[in-house]
Amino acid sequence: MSIPEHYQRIVLAARPRGAVAPENFRLETVPVPALADGEVLIRNHYLSLDPYMRGRMSKAASYAASQALDETMIGGTVGEVLASRDAFYQVGDFVNGMLGWAEMGVSDGVMLRKLDTTRIPLSAYLGVVGMPGMAAWYGFNQIMEAAAGETVVVSAASGAVGSVVGQLARLRGCRVVGIAGGPEKCDYVVNQLGFDACVDYKAGNLDADLAAATPDGVDAIFENVGGACLDASLARTNAFARIALCGLIAGYNGADMPIKNSRVLLINRLTIRGFIITEHMEYWQQGLQELAVLVANRQIKYRESVADGLAAAPEAFMGLLQGRNFGKQLVKLI
Template sequence: MSTAVNRRWLLASRPEGAPVVENFRFDEAVLPVPGPGEMLLRVIYLSLDPYMRGRMSDAKSYAAPVPIGGLMEGETVAEVMESHNPDFVPGDIVLARIGWQSYGLSDGSGVRKIARGSVPISTALGVLGMPGLTAYAGLKNIGMPKAGETVVVAAASGPVGSAVGQIARIRGARAVGIAGGAEKCAYLIDELGFDAAVDHRAPDFAEQLARACPDGIDVYFENVSGKVFDAVFPLFNQFARMPVCGTIAFYNATGFPEMETIVPALMRAVLTKRLRIQGFIVYDFASDYPDFARDMAGWIAEGRVKYREDVVDGIEKAPDAFIGLLKGKNFGKMVVRVGPDSIDE
């Protein structure tokens, strides 16, 4: 342990538009030493998620930005190496928000133990973690799909979207996924059981979406916005619901000129169609976690929910992988394998 170093990524500068590698700074430091009540964690997997783009900005938001020179924020699956906390012992595998680094300290706040089982421990960052809960809670509390209704989800091959479509099917609804490219669309139908899939890169995307939703759209789970929403919007049925958990099309935007033309039509539709549009942060529905954990684990065991991970090896590749994520280059939940599952590997 004495020869180990803590490899980490810091925020070097705030992006203007899309992030570039130069916005990050690689750093090596001595291992932190746990104090009273603390524990030293060795990161095994680091989660990369679109919300991190917001943390790189100092625009007002629901969470504080990463300061310049600060450690990039992120959730991890880690192993307890040394513990002065009575609730954790060396060898425990935990879910902890300690950021883009190979080692970190925690006092145990917000840390949850992960039991090894039939699925990889990395799923605690995906289908059994924050993305899965986002899909579950957003549909349950805002989308509220009914049997026979049409549920459309953008970024459908990603960790949130893929879970949304599969849960909608379990609830008896018809699931239509929007994804980028023929391979991802085929995956939605052939592997995940979606009823239809539409490629948002197709020149006639809006027409294809309309054909895939002959009875209109009752629930649209918004992860993207932009041109995808433009095609969805005319298809809303009366009393349609739209949970909004992401607008990735705008994350790198420096202005919104297109909004000047859509706002009047949108507001009229909200009124005349009695639409319900509600943004949410997953932690708004933290009380749903026990039900989610039980249901999702059961659905996976029964084969009713499937998942896919996009694993990148090495913490040094985190910035490139994150930049690719924002461009839709990932296929499934993106995680970085920072270290071996066991120190004996």
């Protein structure tokens, strides 16, 4: 494959004030850099879009540095090696990296991983066998520690993370209740992913519907949303319930997320633990191996929303933050 002289990327042009808007991004054409010793040139095939990116766009202090203005937007990628000055990576290898919102990128190999696409599709390494899958695996196994017969509630249940959590819980023998937006997503969660029930938070009866779906209370919660979803789940907790706090998408645009049912944190002696999956790399080899086997054996199902072309990334990202995606949100670059 010939190496082009230029490629396109999207940079952060301005920090959002409230909701993310198209003017926060800029599409640029830049030259392909020459490789130094130990570097690898990669043609990205897919770009991952994830809620955490909204936090990085802000200047507010967080667990990671803010996305720099006028630099390539952060993001996970999978692609093919076009040129290499690293003996470990050969031309034609498929790899997973963090090359951002760009058609191409150069890596020093530090955050790069070779991929086996014989049984796992390339795109799945950005979802169920990638960072979202690992967030699900870690939260379920290391924090929720749900046992067979216990009731688990998962918010954003049709999404890239929540869908995996629920299926892991079903394989463990738990009763699994999802929370999702709209009848189509709830139908998918129950009839395709195998959850025992799914509550449509858009129906306007979240508290009552969740109570009906959890007659024996809730023993573990995987929280992706926060706000009303978390409050409703807290109200249903049994004593010593565990909560894995993975995301707070309800507040990503700056909205307050008060917890009305905070008293149950004490009354029910709850354990609530927030986590950032990239801080637990010691579990990744085990987790990814287990997830790969489950996906290859079709014991875990997944769904993808795919936008076409780099220029479509901003609109797809804004849709993700508004819940318009169905499953893992990707951008196809080639």
